[in-house]
Amino acid sequence: MSITATSSSASVVNDSPYTGSAANSDTSNEDEFTEIETLVIGAGPTGLGAATRLHQLGRSFIIADSAEAPGGLASTDITPQGFYFDVGGHVIFSHYAYFDDALHRALPNEEDWSTHQRVSYVRSAGNWVPYPYQNNVSQLPLDLRVKCVDGLLAAAEHRAQTAGQKPKNFDEWIVRNMGEGIADLFMRPYNFKVWGTPTYKMQCKWLGERVAAPNVRTVVKNALTMQTAGNWGPNATFKFPMKDGTGGIWTAVADKLPNERFRLGKSGEVRLVDGASKVVEFGDGRKVKYNNLVSTMALDGLLDLLDGGANEKVSVDRMKVAAKEGLVYSTTIVLGIGIRGQRPDRIGDKCWLYFPEDNAPFYRATIFSNYSPYNCPQADIKLPTLQKADPSLDYEKEPKEGPYWSLMLEVCQSSEKPVDLDTLMEETIRGAIATELMLPADEIVSLYERRFDHGYPTPSLGRDGALAQILPPLRDEFNIRSRGRFGSWKYECGNQDHSFMLGVEAVDNALFGTPEMTLHETDWVNGRRNIERRLL
Structure with a gap:
């Protein structure tokens, strides 16, 4: 598998709920040695993008993954009680017609999908501040509102005085665009909780459409009138599969490929x-034996397994040094809580929520049951209560019917942000109570926890220099195109649509020399509708 993933809880009943044709692939009759034009390592979105393109072109290929089912970091787990949890916060929005074609071919029916308007908030100073935070400081208490507006005005004045200067790191970008108030209240603490790396150790070239730079006049006006700003960003409207979670998308995409091409x-x-x-x-x-290799393994892991031979040993050693010095990542721990009862009014139609403060270990919570009614067991299923949210409260041990709803929460772990895995679930539940996601008397009927060693590829200050020393030599000396969330180590092109198209474009580059625009010109790709390639 392209990403190391370890299940840290026995609450996972099936790490690979895939039962499609590729799960039953049989290579027992193959020769010990096989020659192929293109080998694809990893059956996540990037590997499946590469395989989809190769199959469309009628070229020979094998796609291999150490997992028993496709999906990679876009897979879905099921708890013994029947709660679905993605391995992180995933939704579908797209910049590419080809990606849309692939998903439509895999899940062609209207009832296969649900469409949502994003309802997202930041928990700050006891308030739910609409996302993006920097455009909605009007919802903060007066003293904090003043602090944020004062910082915005000071930042605007500073930009005017230093128009020719560019920020050297993410922290400078934050202060230059948002001011010290928003930096201290949200941007610095939240981003540390996400990345496990201080903002001054991160670059700012990756930002693109991911972080909204506030309009000062609009923010000030809203702060005075107590109004909120409208939705912003490419995922203001998004899709989610009705059944089987995000992983169901990728098993359906895999089922459109020949069974004999898979090695799982x-x-x-x-x-x-x-x-x-x-x-x-x-x-x-x-x-x-391959002519072209498209690898979606984590880049550092690929280098550990790469033997360049005597003539290229120095080159490989140089790449390993560059990776060690310049590539930084954090670990992601996904926790799920299944709860008996009607979804409370205070939760409403919220989608995902951000938590910058230290009263909860998680940086993001998703109301996963809001994405699809099939993400939870149906109401007539009887389940026993495992505990109340406050474990000191008594509860009935007899199984009872639902209805049910669920929370999915994400925690970052890094060398600069340690996590006590033994107490994390307990701390997470306490944090959910502290932030009003749950009440002490809520009945918990399912608990889920899974840790992914490579969770986020950090846009560190040394990343681009390291990639420049690794990716071109891999391609030019070994005909290896390392692509994907951790294959090319670029968070800015790590969404599902990006990842899929990284595989597609890697194939076209290997076979025809076509430029890889998603990898090299992400901002350009994100700013338009890409219709050059079509699948249907």
Whole structure:
């Protein structure tokens, strides 16, 4: 599998709920040594994008993954009680016609999808501040509102006086665009909770459409009138699969590919990449000789497995040093809570919520049951209560019917932000009570926890320099295109649509020399509707 993922709780009944055709792929009759034009490592969105394009073009390929089912970091788990949880906060919005074609082919019916208007807030000073925070400080208490507006005005004055200067890091970008008030109340603490890295150690080239720079006049006007700003950003409207969570999308995409092209489980676990000979050895001892290799493994993990041969040993060693010095990542821990009862009015139609303050360990919470009624067991299912949200309260132990709703929460772990895994679930539930996501008497009927070693590829100050020393030599010396969320290590092109198209474009680059616009010109791609390629 392209990403290391460890289940840290016995609450996961099935890490790979996939039962499609590729799950039953049988390579037992293959020769020990296979030659193929293109080998794709990883069956997440990027690998499936590459495989989809290769199949469309009628080219020979194998797609391999150490997991038993496709999906990668876009898969979905099911708890023993029947609650679905994605392995992180995923929704569908798109910049590409080709991506839309692939999803429509996989899930073609209107009833396959639900469409949502984003309802998102930041929990700040005991208030729910509409997202984006910097445009809605009108909802803060007066003293904090004044602090934010004063910082915005000071930042605007400073920009006017230093028009030719550019920020050197993310922290300077924040202060220059938003001021010290918003920086201290939201941007600094929230981003540390997400990345596990201080903002002054991060670059700002990655921001693009991901962070809204506030309009000072609008913010001041709203602060005086107590109004809120409208929705912003590419995911203001988004889609979500009606059944099987995000992972269901990718198993459906995989089912449109030939079963015999898949190697999953041990037969897809990479042991060695012999770059000199262009041979990959897998966990079952079989070897595949390739002409082109599209790898979606984490870049640091790929380099650990890469043997460049005697002539290229210095080059590989140089890439490993660059990765160690310049590539930073954080670990993501996903926690899920299944709750008996009607969804409370205070939760309403909220989608996902941000938590910058230290009264909760999670940086984001998703009301996962709001995305689809099938993300929870149906109301007539009887489940026992595991505990009340406040574990000191008594509860009935007999199984009872629903209805049910659910929370999915995300926690970052890094060398600069340690996490006590033994107490994390307990702290998470306490944080949910402290932030009014839950009440002490709420009946918890399901608990889920899973840790992903590589969760976020950090846009660190040294990232671009490291990638410049790694990605081109991999391509030019070994014909390896390392792509995907951690394959190309660019968070700014790590959404599901980006990731899928990184695979598509890597194939076209390998076969035809076509430029990879998503990888190299992400802002350009995000600013338009990309219709150059079509699948249907």
